[in-house]
Amino acid sequence: MEDGAPVYGSYIARDCREDHGLPKLEWPAQSPDLNPIENLWKQMKDRVQNKFKQGMKLEHLEPIFRQTWADIPIESINALIESIPHRLEDLNAKKFKSTRY
Known part of the structure; x- marks a missing residue:
């Protein structure tokens, strides 16, 4: 789950998620x-x-x-x-x- 924090937008996080076949689940900020x-x-x-x-x-x-x-x-x-x-x-x-x- 990603809440829009800048760290989730990094290429490292994106590449790791893609390398492991993890879907990106959007989560509203301040939920x-x-x-x-x-x-x-x-x-x-x-x-x-x-x-x-x-x-x-x-x-x-x-x-x-x-x-x-x-x-x-x-x-x-x-x-x-x-x-x-x-x-x-x-x-x-x-x-x-x-x-x-």
Whole structure:
């Protein structure tokens, strides 16, 4: 999927896509992201940033990520999944333009 970002117009990207027989799928710029995993990644990022201390070594991040992932309640994940019909309704109401998601 390509959203019109300049990087996709480079000859390197075009040649790679052609060499591998990949079709070019146009995607509107600023399109709504309906994938609930994006919300989950944001939660992860916020939680990890709260635990990460200045000067901490990168090797200390893995246990922080693992524990942060384990600490996310299954109810939060289920709520994101259950939000999909509402996301689609909102998208339809906005005539497929940006939504609150």
